[in-house]
Amino acid sequence: xxxxxxxxxxxxxxxxxxxxxxxxxxxxxxxxxxxxxxxxxxxxxxxxxxxxxxxxxxxxxxxxxxxxxxxxxxxxxxxxxxxxxxxxxxxxxxxxxxxxxxxxxxxxxxxxxxxxxxxxxxxxxxxxxxxxxxxxxxxxxxxxxxxxxxxxxxxxxxxxxxxxxxxxxxxxxxxxxxxxxxxxxxxxxxxxxxxxxxxxxxxxxxxxxxxxxxxxxxxxxxxxxxxxxxxxxxxxxxxxxxxxxxxxxxxxxxxxxxxxxxxxxxxxxxxxxxxxxxxxxxxxxxxxxxxxxxxxxxxxxxxxxxxxxxxxxxxxxxxxxxxxxxxxxxxxxxxxxxxxxxxxxxxxxxxxxxxxxxxxxxxxxxxxxxxxxxxxxxxxxxxxxxxxxxxxxxxxxxxxxxxxxxxxxxxxxxxxxxxxxxxxxxxxxxxxxxxxxxxxxxxxxxxxxxxxxxxxxxxxxxxxxxxxxxxxxxx
Amino acid sequence: xxxxxxxxxxxxxxxxxxxxxxxxxxxxxxxxxxxxxxxxxxxxxxxxxxxxxxxxxxxxxxxxxxxxxxxxxxxxxxxxxxxxxxxxxxxxxxxxxxxxxxxxxxxxxxxxxxxxxxxxxxxxxxxxxxxxxxxxxxxxxxxxxxxxxxxxxxxxxxxxxxxxxxxxxxxxxxxxxxxxxxxxxxxxxxxxxxxxxxxxxxxxxxxxxxxxxxxxxxxxxxxxxxxxxxxxxxxxxxxxxxxxxxxxxxxxxxxxxxxxxxxxxxxxxxxxxxxxxxxxxxxxxxxxxxxxxxxxxxxxxxxxxxxxxxxxxxxxxxxxxxxxxxxxxxxxxxxxxxxxxxxxxxxxxxxxxxxxxxxxxxxxxxxxxxxxxxxxxxxxxxxxxxxxxxxxxxxxxxxxxxxxxxxxxxxxxxxxxxxxxxxxxxxxxxxxxxxxxxxxxxxxxxxxxxxxxxxxxxxxxxxxxxxxxxxxxxxxxx
Numbered sequence: 001x002x003x004x005x006x007x008x009x010x011x012x013x014x015x016x017x018x019x020x021x022x023x024x025x026x027x028x029x030x031x032x033x034x035x036x037x038x039x040x041x042x043x044x045x046x047x048x049x050x051x052x053x054x055x056x057x058x059x060x061x062x063x064x065x066x067x068x069x070x071x072x073x074x075x076x077x078x079x080x081x082x083x084x085x086x087x088x089x090x091x092x093x094x095x096x097x098x099x100x101x102x103x104x105x106x107x108x109x110x111x112x113x114x115x116x117x118x119x120x121x122x123x124x125x126x127x128x129x130x131x132x133x134x135x136x137x138x139x140x141x142x143x144x145x146x147x148x149x150x151x152x153x154x155x156x157x158x159x160x161x162x163x164x165x166x167x168x169x170x171x172x173x174x175x176x177x178x179x180x181x182x183x184x185x186x187x188x189x190x191x192x193x194x195x196x197x198x199x200x201x202x203x204x205x206x207x208x209x210x211x212x213x214x215x216x217x218x219x220x221x222x223x224x225x226x227x228x229x230x231x232x233x234x235x236x237x238x239x240x241x242x243x244x245x246x247x248x249x250x251x252x253x254x255x256x257x258x259x260x261x262x263x264x265x266x267x268x269x270x271x272x273x274x275x276x277x278x279x280x281x282x283x284x285x286x287x288x289x290x291x292x293x294x295x296x297x298x299x300x301x302x303x304x305x306x307x308x309x310x311x312x313x314x315x316x317x318x319x320x321x322x323x324x325x326x327x328x329x330x331x332x333x334x335x336x337x338x339x340x341x342x343x344x345x346x347x348x349x350x351x352x353x354x355x356x357x358x359x360x361x362x363x364x365x366x367x368x369x370x371x372x373x374x375x376x377x378x379x380x381x382x383x384x385x386x387x388x389x390x391x392x393x394x395x396x397x398x399x400x401x402x403x404x405x406x407x408x409x410x411x412x413x414x415x416x417x418x419x420x421x422x423x424x425x426x427x428x429x430x431x432x433x434x435x436x437x438x439x440x441x442x443x444x445x446x447x448x449x450x451x452x453x454x455x456x457x458x459x460x461x462x463x464x465x466x467x468x469x470x471x472x473x474x475x
Numbered sequence: 476x477x478x479x480x481x482x483x484x485x486x487x488x489x490x491x492x493x494x495x496x497x498x499x500x501x502x503x504x505x506x507x508x509x510x511x512x513x514x515x516x517x518x519x520x521x522x523x524x525x526x527x528x529x530x531x532x533x534x535x536x537x538x539x540x541x542x543x544x545x546x547x548x549x550x551x552x553x554x555x556x557x558x559x560x561x562x563x564x565x566x567x568x569x570x571x572x573x574x575x576x577x578x579x580x581x582x583x584x585x586x587x588x589x590x591x592x593x594x595x596x597x598x599x600x601x602x603x604x605x606x607x608x609x610x611x612x613x614x615x616x617x618x619x620x621x622x623x624x625x626x627x628x629x630x631x632x633x634x635x636x637x638x639x640x641x642x643x644x645x646x647x648x649x650x651x652x653x654x655x656x657x658x659x660x661x662x663x664x665x666x667x668x669x670x671x672x673x674x675x676x677x678x679x680x681x682x683x684x685x686x687x688x689x690x691x692x693x694x695x696x697x698x699x700x701x702x703x704x705x706x707x708x709x710x711x712x713x714x715x716x717x718x719x720x721x722x723x724x725x726x727x728x729x730x731x732x733x734x735x736x737x738x739x740x741x742x743x744x745x746x747x748x749x750x751x752x753x754x755x756x757x758x759x760x761x762x763x764x765x766x767x768x769x770x771x772x773x774x775x776x777x778x779x780x781x782x783x784x785x786x787x788x789x790x791x792x793x794x795x796x797x798x799x800x801x802x803x804x805x806x807x808x809x810x811x812x813x814x815x816x817x818x819x820x821x822x823x824x825x826x827x828x829x830x831x832x833x834x835x836x837x838x839x840x841x842x843x844x845x846x847x848x849x850x851x852x853x854x855x856x857x858x859x860x861x862x863x864x865x866x867x868x869x870x871x872x873x874x875x876x877x878x879x880x881x882x883x884x885x886x887x888x889x890x891x892x893x894x895x896x897x898x899x900x901x902x903x904x905x906x907x908x909x910x911x912x913x914x915x916x917x918x919x920x921x922x923x924x925x926x927x928x929x930x931x932x933x934x935x936x937x938x939x940x941x942x943x944x945x946x947x948x949x950x951x952x953x
Contacts, residue, residue, distance in 0.1 A: 051710065
């Protein structure tokens with residue numbers, strides 16, 4: 001078999017985290033009863049008109065600047081016309097001729113090799129509604145809640161050559177958008193979904209092969225499998241001397257294979273033309289500067305700062321900044337307790353362990369920084385020891401409990417009363433004469449056993465150092 | 476004197492002075508509609524009960540001093556492509572025969588705040604596509620001056636209602652002449668404002684970049700009073716314009732001394748009816764005698780206006796009218812198998828021929844491979860037309876000409892030859908393409924007794940110039 005190269009470009013649809021929709025005041029909240037988050041404007045009732053949400057433009061610009069794009073200062077919207085019941089106006093307001101951003105790119109790294117993936121353009125558009133087929137009534141129902149939710153579509157150049165590069169690109173994209181706060185990028189809720197354009201060619205060939213498109217992929221796992229599957233399918237065709245047909249395919253992750261949806265010949269003519277209900281936008285230099293100045297610190301800068309400012313190891317800084325949620329928790333907790341290394345440890349060890357055990361994503365963390373800070377303060381003030389602290393943290397992680405209240409309620413406060421501790425130690429010595437004799441006979445190990453026994457009596461609420469000290473005195 | 480033949484402002488004054496109650500006015504108007512509308516068919520919907528209740532409400536507001544508008548309590552009619560909350564708004568089409576909007580158009584809100592009593596919804600060409608009001612699903616409207624003739628269109632119901640004294644004033648909409656041409660045919664006055672002056676929110680779109688709502692009434696002063704009420708920036712319409720002075724009544728001054736008026740030579744040439752030409756020239760003379768400087772000039776951009784207009788308007792219409800698919804509201808075919816058939820049958824049965832023709836043209840000119848050759852070229856022509864007018868307005872305050880090449884044609888004559896019908900828009904469409912304001916007002920009648928319309932075109936936001944000239948002309952006519 002010949003050797004082949006895979007060529008991949010992505011169109012990533014990202015739902016913007018604005019409060020309201022792109023052309024009306026309806027909420028963009030996910031969920032809600034069917035057809036309750038809509039109004040005459042987003043359901044395209046006759047006579048209604050769109051009014052552009054300025055925030056959408058700002059978010060699109062923020063994304064564009066972070067992805068090193070140029071901003072089209074004269075940009076406008078176009079209508080993409082097609083019939084479908086989830087599209088109540090029978091056209092989607094999108095951008096074809098003058099998209100808001102173009103000519104950008106981001107650097108990815110796979111196995112230590114760095115590479116820039118070009119961004120062809122970013123355009124703004126509105127989302128459509130959702131159809132549900134009711135098999136009982138044999139009818140199709142439509143929910144317009146998603147209609148008019150703002151999206152940006154980020155179109156990459158065909159610069160990726162493997163599933164690993166695609167995942168690295170998506171990971172980086174997702175993180176940048178999350179850091180910017182322009183999207184939550186929750187793939188399972190559809191707020192980040194990708195269309196994969198893929199072709200193969202013989203290694204060294206100059207021309208691109210014929211590409212296919214797989215639409216609406218919304219998990220990294222499915223994307224990886226779809227790329228592998230489609231690559232294999234195309235190579236098999238070529239090896240058999242057949243041609244790849246330019247078409248849209250649907251990846252079925254359950255069957256681990258893709259199906260043809262429609263070929264280029266059946267492709268719809270969307271009859272794009274400038275949206276006459278919206279005036280062309282004039283984006284001033286001042287506005288761009290304002291957005292640029294407002295850009296938050298992104299991951300790469302943050303990592304460097306953690307290493308420098310907090311003396312956190314590069315590896316740990318990488319893990320923490322690898323999720324905006326973790327970075328936010330880290331910084332907010334440090335701001336309260338001023339103990340970056342402690343906070344970093346709690347995130348790197350216990351938080352990561354619990355996330356893994358509960359199969360949660362960092363985005364799902366719901367404990368608040370003040371409670372982590374309180375826990376660290378309890379340890380620092382000698383009120384609980386580390387063993388107890390782990391137990392307390394599990395409750396903080398699970399239910400965002402107040403550590404002080406938890407410790408009080410469960411009686412976990414350390415006993416710092418030397419007299420009380422001394423009497424417990426005396427009791428332990430009295431019931432363990434053999435160990436006492438062993439220790440006195442030179443067996444150092446016996447001391448550890450006695451400390452353990454004392455701790456057991458104290459139900460863990462004692463400072464091991466103090467027990468040691470008292471034991472040595474009494475022995 | 477018959478109450479219904481008062482002008483809107485006269486009636487408003489009498490209501491204010493307590494000479495007439497709003498209820499009396501509303502009842503008189505309803506009587507007139509009952510007596511005449513079987514013959515003329517100006518109305519798609521007469522809101523008898525609503526109007527009587529509203530009349531009482533407005534009377535109370537006036538009595539309490541809560542409304543101080545010169546048109547408070549005056550019954551009026553709204554073209555049926557302007558959304559009225561709770562009242563059927565059909566666009567003259569079967570496909571919206573049962574559509575009841577859950578909101579008011581901005582202009583309707585503004586009129587209601589000014590104490591208007593909406594008495595009904597006026598007949599129109601289907602989706603405002605037509606020049607005769609014969610394409611309405613609800614039957615043709617007849618010209619009150621002679622019922623064998625069309626009232627013009629598309630705002631034919633509005634124009635005929637005003638002419639037949641079935642309403643004191645009306646709202647129309649004008650995409651390529653749809654206020655001015657029926658005003659001309661019915662002998663009433665109508666203003667197509669500068670694009671962006673009146674909010675389009677709630678106007679069911681035909682061609683969004685050209686559509687504009689405007690007043691139709693029995694004289695210039697009435698039209699101006701209505702324009703004062705309905706104009707102004709609206710945050711719900713991104714194409715509406717901010718920061719202008721919308722007090723047009725102050726332009727009602729009988730003085731055209733030294734006003735520079737240009738008549739495009741092409742407007743008086745081939746294709747213009749002789750009697751119409753005579754009427755226009757005599758009107759020009761009246762203004763000249765009053766001190767205006769009137770001269771002919773070359774406006775070289777009219778040639779491609781009609782094709783450019785039909786390309787742009789049809790393209791936008793094909794998109795705007797796609798939402799009527801039987802899924803959400805309006806007409807839905809009775810039997811269908813699957814989605815494609817639902818669409819096909821609903822739209823085949825729900826739209827009339829003229830709407831279908833324009834949607835087909837529009838879909839064609841936007842298709843890939845044709846977009847550049849038609850739509851983009853038409854946009855270039857549009858820009859050229861605007862430049863041509865801009866140049867003319869460096870020299871002239873207003874442009875004068877006919878509204879239409881002839882007086883009203885007979886019923887049934889136009890639809891058989893749509894191309895000829897389109898050519899009738901020659902003097903009006905370029906005004907929409909350039910986004911300019913224009914007024915049509917009566918200037919005599921032809922030998923058949925049918926009204927001739929005089930068109931005055933103003934520069935961008937030049938409403939006051941055309942209102943002043945029109946008012947001065949009207950005063951001289953007596």
